[in-house]
Amino acid sequence: MAIRNLELRARGVVEGFWHGLHRSPYHGFSAEFTEYRQYVPGDDLRYLDWRLLARTDRHYLKKFEDETNLRCHLLVDQSRSMTYGSLSYTKAEYAATLAATLAYFLQLQGDAVGLLTFDEQVRDYLPARHRTGHLRRLMLQLERPAAGKATDLTAPLRHIVEIVRKRSLMILISDLLVPAEPLERNLTALTACGHEVVLFHLLDPAELAFEFDQAVTFRDLESGRDVFLDPARVRESYRTNLHAHLASLDAVCQRLGIDCHRFDTARPLERALFDFLRGRMQRSKRARASAVRRPSP
Amino acid sequence: MSFLAPLFLLGSLAVALPILFHLIRQTSREHQPFSSLMFLRPSPPRLTRRSRLEDLLLLLLRGAILILLAGAFARPFFDQPIPVVPQVAPSRQTVVLVDTSASMRREGLWGAAVKSVEALLKRAGPQDEVAVFTFDRRTRSLVSFEQWKVAAVEERSALTLQRLAETKPGWAATHLGNALIAGAEALVEADRPAAGPVVRRIVVVSDLQEGSRLEGLEGYSWPKGVAVVVEPLKVKRPTNAGLQWVLDAGDTVPSANATPRVRVSNSADARQERFQLRWQNVTEASATEVYVPPGQSRVGSAPALPAGASDEILVLSGDDDAFDNTVWRVPVKAEDWTVLYLGKDAETDPSRPLYFLKRALQGGLHQTITLTAQPADAPLAAPELAAARMVIIADAPSSGDLGLIEERVNGGGTALWVLHDTGSVESLARLAGANGLTAEEAGGADYAMLGTIDFAHPLFTSFADPRYSDFTRVHFWKHRRLDAARLPGARVPARFDNGDPALIEVPKGKGRLLVLTAGWHPAESQLALSSKFVPLLYSMLEQAGPRNTAPAAYRVGDAVGLPAPSDGQGWAVRKPDGAEARLTVGATQFTEADLPGSYAASSGESRWRFAVNLDAAESRTAPRQLDELERLGVPLKPVPRPARSSLQPVQRRHQAELESRQKLWRWLILAAGSVLLVEIGLAGWVTRQRAMQTQPSA
Numbered sequence: 001m002a003i004r005n006l007e008l009r010a011r012g013v014v015e016g017f018w019h020g021l022h023r024s025p026y027h028g029f030s031a032e033f034t035e036y037r038q039y040v041p042g043d044d045l046r047y048l049d050w051r052l053l054a055r056t057d058r059h060y061l062k063k064f065e066d067e068t069n070l071r072c073h074l075l076v077d078q079s080r081s082m083t084y085g086s087l088s089y090t091k092a093e094y095a096a097t098l099a100a101t102l103a104y105f106l107q108l109q110g111d112a113v114g115l116l117t118f119d120e121q122v123r124d125y126l127p128a129r130h131r132t133g134h135l136r137r138l139m140l141q142l143e144r145p146a147a148g149k150a151t152d153l154t155a156p157l158r159h160i161v162e163i164v165r166k167r168s169l170m171i172l173i174s175d176l177l178v179p180a181e182p183l184e185r186n187l188t189a190l191t192a193c194g195h196e197v198v199l200f201h202l203l204d205p206a207e208l209a210f211e212f213d214q215a216v217t218f219r220d221l222e223s224g225r226d227v228f229l230d231p232a233r234v235r236e237s238y239r240t241n242l243h244a245h246l247a248s249l250d251a252v253c254q255r256l257g258i259d260c261h262r263f264d265t266a267r268p269l270e271r272a273l274f275d276f277l278r279g280r281m282q283r284s285k286r287a288r289a290s291a292v293r294r295p296s297p
Numbered sequence: 298m299s300f301l302a303p304l305f306l307l308g309s310l311a312v313a314l315p316i317l318f319h320l321i322r323q324t325s326r327e328h329q330p331f332s333s334l335m336f337l338r339p340s341p342p343r344l345t346r347r348s349r350l351e352d353l354l355l356l357l358l359r360g361a362i363l364i365l366l367a368g369a370f371a372r373p374f375f376d377q378p379i380p381v382v383p384q385v386a387p388s389r390q391t392v393v394l395v396d397t398s399a400s401m402r403r404e405g406l407w408g409a410a411v412k413s414v415e416a417l418l419k420r421a422g423p424q425d426e427v428a429v430f431t432f433d434r435r436t437r438s439l440v441s442f443e444q445w446k447v448a449a450v451e452e453r454s455a456l457t458l459q460r461l462a463e464t465k466p467g468w469a470a471t472h473l474g475n476a477l478i479a480g481a482e483a484l485v486e487a488d489r490p491a492a493g494p495v496v497r498r499i500v501v502v503s504d505l506q507e508g509s510r511l512e513g514l515e516g517y518s519w520p521k522g523v524a525v526v527v528e529p530l531k532v533k534r535p536t537n538a539g540l541q542w543v544l545d546a547g548d549t550v551p552s553a554n555a556t557p558r559v560r561v562s563n564s565a566d567a568r569q570e571r572f573q574l575r576w577q578n579v580t581e582a583s584a585t586e587v588y589v590p591p592g593q594s595r596v597g598s599a600p601a602l603p604a605g606a607s608d609e610i611l612v613l614s615g616d617d618d619a620f621d622n623t624v625w626r627v628p629v630k631a632e633d634w635t636v637l638y639l640g641k642d643a644e645t646d647p648s649r650p651l652y653f654l655k656r657a658l659q660g661g662l663h664q665t666i667t668l669t670a671q672p673a674d675a676p677l678a679a680p681e682l683a684a685a686r687m688v689i690i691a692d693a694p695s696s697g698d699l700g701l702i703e704e705r706v707n708g709g710g711t712a713l714w715v716l717h718d719t720g721s722v723e724s725l726a727r728l729a730g731a732n733g734l735t736a737e738e739a740g741g742a743d744y745a746m747l748g749t750i751d752f753a754h755p756l757f758t759s760f761a762d763p764r765y766s767d768f769t770r771v772h773f774w775k776h777r778r779l780d781a782a783r784l785p786g787a788r789v790p791a792r793f794d795n796g797d798p799a800l801i802e803v804p805k806g807k808g809r810l811l812v813l814t815a816g817w818h819p820a821e822s823q824l825a826l827s828s829k830f831v832p833l834l835y836s837m838l839e840q841a842g843p844r845n846t847a848p849a850a851y852r853v854g855d856a857v858g859l860p861a862p863s864d865g866q867g868w869a870v871r872k873p874d875g876a877e878a879r880l881t882v883g884a885t886q887f888t889e890a891d892l893p894g895s896y897a898a899s900s901g902e903s904r905w906r907f908a909v910n911l912d913a914a915e916s917r918t919a920p921r922q923l924d925e926l927e928r929l930g931v932p933l934k935p936v937p938r939p940a941r942s943s944l945q946p947v948q949r950r951h952q953a954e955l956e957s958r959q960k961l962w963r964w965l966i967l968a969a970g971s972v973l974l975v976e977i978g979l980a981g982w983v984t985r986q987r988a989m990q991t992q993p994s995a
Contacts, residue, residue: 084332
């Protein structure tokens with residue numbers, strides 16, 4: 001996070017990650033998802049899986065290349081609560097770097113990446129593309145400072161459902177300081193459209209531990225409300241409430257089949273990328289296994 | 298117990314401040330930004346130990362110190378009766394100057410002036426001396442110091458107010474400077490009281506208008522110890538517009554033939570800008586509108602006047618005050634003067650005197666002059682001679698004519714004998730009634746000039762100004778030397794530089810004979826070609842008979858010069874209000890022109906009319922700046938106002954004396970010091986005790 005330029009920061013994370021791959025036991029995986037479908041007369045024989053045919057004597061087609069290429073949309077929260085940071089950087093800067101890193105990585109793989117930033121409403125939208133200069137524009141949008149007020153996921157998620165018709169990978173990066181019930185409704189709508197959703201839940205270490213020691217007036221960054229608090233007295237209740245909220249979020253993600261990666265912002269970005277890709281790989285394995293199991297009966 | 302400065306007791310409220318500050322909950326002003334308060338509930342801070350009061354005894358001691366100090370500064374004392382020694386108040390000598398000028402005629406001013414004097418008299422004590430003067434152009438004593446002292450104490454005010462009630466504002470100008478000098482002199486000359494101090498002052502009750510004159514104060518050394526208190530009177534309507542004649546050269550009113558011009562001036566703070574001018578008592582004459590912006594004046598022609606109007610009264614309307622809105626003038630017709638020239642000159646001969654005389658006597662606005670030339674040897678007609686204002690004799694007339702001329706001169710006529718040759722001296726001697734008068738030719742290679750001139754003589758008064766008194770450029774090539782001593786009663790107003798008489802005046806009967814010993818034509822002198830010739834001739838003509846030309850423009854209070862009445866009796870002057878004033882026989886100065894308007898003087902067959910107008914300075918009614926008086930050395934004092942209660946200062950002095958005798962504040966300071974010492978000891982003991990308590994635990 002010491003590098004001021006977002007693109008350089010993302011490149012540094014990704015290249016470090018590539019170098020580390022030599023030592024990684026998980027080499028050879030990819031973000032692309034391969035799928036088979038049964039051959040019907042009229043299909044182009046060029047995409048017939050001859051190996052599968054020789055092994056199982058069944059006609060299956062590999063999916064077309066443009067269908068198998070990944071479409072990914074990064075949904076980045078830029079509400080006022082994301083500007084909080086007890087470290088040398090804020091959650092918003094961490095989220096922007098994470099989004100830029102993912103975008104750069106996916107761009108390197110040849111996948112199309114789009115961006116939607118939001119606070120209480122949609123601020124910027126960049127459709128998923130894989131072309132020269134697209135990554136640059138995406139970085140520029142990510143570099144814009146967070147200026148919104150409240151966090152409201154309803155409007156941006158409804159917006160993305162309306163404009164993205166093709167199934168995509170939706171990566172939501174937010175602190176999710178919203179009630180779990182409306183969030184579940186909105187995520188349900190997203191998954192119902194066939195989109196695969198990955199959640200990056202970012203929290204500042206101070207938000208997790210609430211280790212303040214002086215009784216002062218706390219000001220809500222989103223609403224501007226002032227509350228005089230003695231941290232020693234409210235710490236336990238805060239942690240209890242926070243964990244209950246996190247548990248409810250986990251339950252929502254589990255019900256909807258959403259990968260939820262929770263980071264505190266002190267965690268290195270490489271680890272976040274690694275967790276993400278590992279999750280992708282496991283998901284890919286599960287998909288392959290289910291695909292192979294399905295034709296065998 | 299009472300306090301001399303009770304306000305200092307408020308200082309004891311300072312005791313509450315440290316307690317108050319101590320008990321005020323110190324809420325944090327710092328703000329800790331946080332991403333969201335959705336997991337937090339408000340929790341009030343717990344009171345710490347610091348919020349509780351400690352060391353109550355110390356606090357009480359310190360509070361007592363503050364209270365004692367506040368009490369000491371309040372200077373307490375116990376009320377006691379104190380014998381009051383009566384003191385001798387200084388007596389006052391006051392001169393009250395009451396303005397009675399024309400500007401005081403404005404609405405409400407005179408009433409305010411009387412009230413002001415009344416209030417001043419009420420404040421006067423029995424030991425005070427008051428003199429009341431009224432002033433406008435002159436200062437008059439209404440009540441002198443002697444009259445005040447002679448009157449009984451309880452009657453003094455009534456006497457003064459009664460005399461003031463009989464007085465009204467006049468029409469004269471305001472000479473404030475002269476009035477102040479008169480008041481100061483009256484104070485200086487007044488007898489001082491036998492014992493005790495005395496305060497001498499002049500109280501001016503006036504509207505102090507801008508047009509009041511202070512010239513009298515310039516060069517006057519103001520006496521020491523005399524102060525001036527000005528009580529300016531406020532007028533309801535301060536703006537004003539004034540009307541004056543624009544005078545012709547010579548300070549005379551415009552004649553009947555000339556178009557009269559007037560100046561309309563407007564005050565600086567006026568709201569009106571448009572005024573109307575119209576002739577009074579002339580219904581057919583229309584009004585003329587005049588536009589004068591505030592603070593400016595305009596000169597313009599008066600409305601056209603129908604012929605035949607006897608009194609000419611011009612009235613201005615449209616401003617706040619009408620006291621100065623009327624001007625008068627007396628129409629004067631041009632006079633016909635006839636001059637008889639006896640000589641055999643041709644009018645067209647530029648080398649002869651008649652040629653120059655004809656051109657010099659052209660007449661003017663106020664006169665038409667008819668010059669009749671007649672050869673000296675031609676017989677004179679008696680009516681012609683009687684009609685002539687002056688006879689100029691260039692050649693010796695016949696003996697018969699000489700008798701007629703002598704008769705005319707004795708009857709009041711004037712004859713000018715121009716002595717062109719020595720041959721006619723016998724006829725001159727006969728006319729003058731001189732014996733043994735001889736003449737001889739003077740001058741030769743060198744020229745003569747006028748060396749000695751009596752500028753006080755009526756013939757030369759018009760040359761008295763140094764700008765016109767230079768006669769050295771008039772050279773005389775020839776003249777006749779006459780022994781003036783041989784002429785009975787002769788005066789010599791002008792002599793040549795060699796001592797020979799140049800002009801001789803010989804009184805004869807009721808008239809006079811003037812003898813000029815040199816001619817004015819170029820063969821004898823440069824007189825005809827000089828700028829002195831025409832004024833000298835007109836001066837002779839004006840002196841030759843009664844003037845009926847335009848009189849001077851008189852202002853109220855001016856001394857009006859009247860001509861000598863032809864019948865030798867005294868003038869009777871009828872004033873504008875109908876009153877008649879009689880002058881003594883021989884008196885030609887009328888000094889009772891105290892009203893503006895037309896005056897008519899009559900004495901036998903003689904008639905004389907003149908108009909008196911208001912001084913233009915009275916129209917300048919804006920308030921005068923008082924620093925002008927201070928610049929002229931007049932010490933001004935503020936207007937004294939009566940105290941609300943004379944008891945208060947006495948009581949105050951009484952309390953201060955009691956407090957200074959008792960000096961209770963010293964005891965309070967001592968008590969505060971004692972408590973301070975106790976507090977210091979207690980604080981030290983408490984500190985040591987705490988230190989001892991903390992050491993074992995450490």
